[in-house]
Amino acid sequence: MSSQTVQSNPYVPFPSRVLEVVRHTKKEYTFRMAFSGDVRPGQFFEVSVPKFGEAPISVSGIVPGESVDLTIRRVGRVTNEMFDTYAGQTLLLRGPYGNGFDVSRYVDGECVVVAGGTGVSPVRGVIEALAQSATPADKHVIVGFRSPDDMLFRKDLERWDKALDLTLTVDGAPEGYAGNVGLVTKYIPDLPLRDPSTAQAVVVGPPPMMHFTVLGLLSRGFAEKNIWVSQERKMCCGLGKCGHCRIGEKYVCLDGPVFNYTESKDMLD
Amino acid sequence: MGYVLDKEGLNRTLDALSEDFLLYAPVRKVGEGRFTDVDVVRYDFVRSVDDIELDAKSDYSFKEILTPLSQTLFYFTEDEVHEAGGLGAPGSPAGTADDRPVIVFLRACDLHAVRRLDQMYLGNGPTDTFYARIRDRVRFALLGCDHAFASCFCLDMGTNVAPEGWLFSLDRAGEGFACSVADDALAPAFAANAQGEKDVTPAHVTENEVHVRVPSKVPNSIYKDPLWDEYDSRCIECGRCCIVCPTCTCFTMQDVFYTDNGRVGERRRVQASCMIDGYTDVAGGASYRKKAGERMRFKVLHKVWDFRQRFGYDMCVGCGRCDDVCPEYISFAAIVNKLTDACECEEAKDE
Numbered sequence: 054m055s056s057q058t059v060q061s062n063p064y065v066p067f068p069s070r071v072l073e074v075v076r077h078t079k080k081e082y083t084f085r086m087a088f089s090g091d092v093r094p095g096q097f098f099e100v101s102v103p104k105f106g107e108a109p110i111s112v113s114g115i116v117p118g119e120s121v122d123l124t125i126r127r128v129g130r131v132t133n134e135m136f137d138t139y140a141g142q143t144l145l146l147r148g149p150y151g152n153g154f155d156v157s158r159y160v161d162g163e164c165v166v167v168a169g170g171t172g173v174s175p176v177r178g179v180i181e182a183l184a185q186s187a188t189p190a191d192k193h194v195i196v197g198f199r200s201p202d203d204m205l206f207r208k209d210l211e212r213w214d215k216a217l218d219l220t221l222t223v224d225g226a227p228e229g230y231a232g233n234v235g236l237v238t239k240y241i242p243d244l245p246l247r248d249p250s251t252a253q254a255v256v257v258g259p260p261p262m263m264h265f266t267v268l269g270l271l272s273r274g275f276a277e278k279n280i281w282v283s284q285e286r287k288m289c290c291g292l293g294k295c296g297h298c299r300i301g302e303k304y305v306c307l308d309g310p311v312f313n314y315t316e317s318k319d320m321l322d
Numbered sequence: 323m324g325y326v327l328d329k330e331g332l333n334r335t336l337d338a339l340s341e342d343f344l345l346y347a348p349v350r351k352v353g354e355g356r357f358t359d360v361d362v363v364r365y366d367f368v369r370s371v372d373d374i375e376l377d378a379k380s381d382y383s384f385k386e387i388l389t390p391l392s393q394t395l396f397y398f399t400e401d402e403v404h405e406a407g408g409l410g411a412p413g414s415p416a417g418t419a420d421d422r423p424v425i426v427f428l429r430a431c432d433l434h435a436v437r438r439l440d441q442m443y444l445g446n447g448p449t450d451t452f453y454a455r456i457r458d459r460v461r462f463a464l465l466g467c468d469h470a471f472a473s474c475f476c477l478d479m480g481t482n483v484a485p486e487g488w489l490f491s492l493d494r495a496g497e498g499f500a501c502s503v504a505d506d507a508l509a510p511a512f513a514a515n516a517q518g519e520k521d522v523t524p525a526h527v528t529e530n531e532v533h534v535r536v537p538s539k540v541p542n543s544i545y546k547d548p549l550w551d552e553y554d555s556r557c558i559e560c561g562r563c564c565i566v567c568p569t570c571t572c573f574t575m576q577d578v579f580y581t582d583n584g585r586v587g588e589r590r591r592v593q594a595s596c597m598i599d600g601y602t603d604v605a606g607g608a609s610y611r612k613k614a615g616e617r618m619r620f621k622v623l624h625k626v627w628d629f630r631q632r633f634g635y636d637m638c639v640g641c642g643r644c645d646d647v648c649p650e651y652i653s654f655a656a657i658v659n660k661l662t663d664a665c666e667c668e669e670a671k672d673e
Contacts, residue, residue: 062405062451062452063448063449063450063451064395064396064450064451064452065396065403065405066403101589102577103398103403103577103579103587103589104398104577104578104579104586104587105577106575106576106577106589107575107577107589108605126605128605128607129605132605145403259608260608285604285608286602286604286610287601287602287603287604289573289574289575289591290573290575292447292448292450293442293446293447293448294442294443294446294447294450294571294573295572295573295574295575295591295594296571296572296573296594296596297572297574297594297601297602299624299628301623301628301631302628302629302631302632304446304447306447307446307447319542321542321545322602322610322611322616322620
């Protein structure tokens with residue numbers, strides 16, 4: 054019989070120190086975690102809170118060789134428990150998993166990023182790269198939140214607004230709110246694009262928002278192959294085993310979560 | 323090499339094998355079925371051929387040896403993580419686990435199913451350490467099928483003849499038994515207890531009552547086809563079809579804790595089913611495929627289409643256990659045929 058081979062076990066989480074906790078809203082915090090490995094925007098980690106479980110959380114910020122940011126909304130068992138974790142303590146992580154965004158694809162020509170709610174997390178690194186690109190005037194970002202109270206990354210939004218063409222909107226707001234009110238799709242027809250047929254687009258958010266945003270982009274003349282979406286699914290293992298994130302023949306954790314629209318349009322739940 | 327054995331001879335052989343192996347086989351559990359006075363055939367560890375149910379299909383598959391219903395992966399103590407140990411014989415206390423290899427007695431279709439389990443755990447993403455650890459210890463013995471059981475459709479799935487990879491086979495032959503021994507190392511244990519040598523070919527099914535045709539092309543319009551609608555009301559989403567299926571591999575991670583005041587507990591994975599509520603729930607309450615018909619579509623397409631698109635062969639092995647177990651008398655085979663008809667109908671429309 055074959056002997057037990059000693060190999061690294063992909064299910065073993067590693068401890069990572071919480072360097073900083075940033076409060077965005079009552080329900081949404083960013084945890085800056087010590088991490089020195091390779092990672093791309095759009096990838097995700099499985100965050101463990103022993104005895105409560107694991108949750109897949111996408112990377113919302115990267116300091117190469119130092120840290121990754123995990124922006125977490127308090128909505129479930131695991132995330133509730135994480136909110137009791139403070140700087141100096143450790144959390145257990147596995148990852149990063151998934152393909153992530155190829156940022157180099159978006160920095161040269163015209164690019165549109167449309168993100169909704171916590172969907173801003175996985176594209177934060179992409180927007181950051183666009184803001185620092187040589188042609189920021191060609192970069193258009195539409196970010197939508199449910200209400201003014203739900204806004205994430207306020208400081209980043211202020212910075213991005215100065216660097217590139219940012220449209221910040223909320224689905225609804227109390228009377229007297231000075232900013233944009235309306236769904237992200239409302240702003241697509243007016244995007245000042247020179248040539249939509251060659252522009253790249255990144256769309257991340259809740260499924261209906263992604264659906265109607267893509268339709269809006271296609272009607273502006275975007276090519277399907279230039280549209281990129283990131284899918285959110287329940288990923289228990291992140292390793293292509295547990296089955297929960299499968300859509301057709303694709304495993305979101307292995308083949309995604311970032312998909313080209315030519316693929317994702319045939320991925321039916 | 324083939325051998326003919328009487329019952330005593332076979333039992334002496336199994337005794338000899340038990341020195342080096344644990345034996346895991348279908349066992350009739352009298353009165354333990356779903357209803358009063360109904361038996362169930364489940365896998366368990368055995369010592370003699372009297373323990374093995376040779377004449378009925380097992381209600382549950384062998385897969386629980388490779389993918390236990392609930393498997394502990396880690397123990398947590400404060401900030402430390404300890405990997406859980408390997409597989410032992412049932413009831414063996416921690417640290418004294420029986421580490422003998424296991425011979426699993428199974429039929430041709432189930433041996434084909436092993437390839438599907440391996441595909442998922444060893445060939446889709448990184449190797450699953452916990453699976454590989456058990457898989458390394460598992461060997462197979464083939465139970466011949468001289469006839470098909472009700473609801474089997476192995477011929478149409480191409481799984482009626484066993485692939486290679488079994489150590490020996492076991493068939494009834496008159497009052498006694500016939501065994502073909504493929505593994506030379508085991509031959510002496512059979513030779514010493516046999517009545518005689520003879521060429522033995524394990525029996526395999528040559529005729530099924532149930533026939534299926536799998537689709538050769540699935541258009542996207544099938545996802546919204548009304549054929550799934552009847553399952554919205556017929557299917558009760560109990561997930562038994564997945565639990566008995568020898569090729570279903572899904573699991574959910576589950577943490578439990580022992581005490582409320584410390585970080586002491588364990589992480590397990592438990593078998594999951596795409597038919598059961600909660601399978602797709604993401605944080606914040608969103609979920610996909612809320613209707614039973616949509617879940618049925620997801621499962622059926624995986625078995626006879628999606629898996630093939632990814633790996634080149636069908637996932638379903640035609641054992642028919644899902645049809646046997648369904649409390650609503652839903653026939654998987656019938657759905658596949660309806661699906662194929664609908665696909666061909668769509669294709670004809672397009673032409």
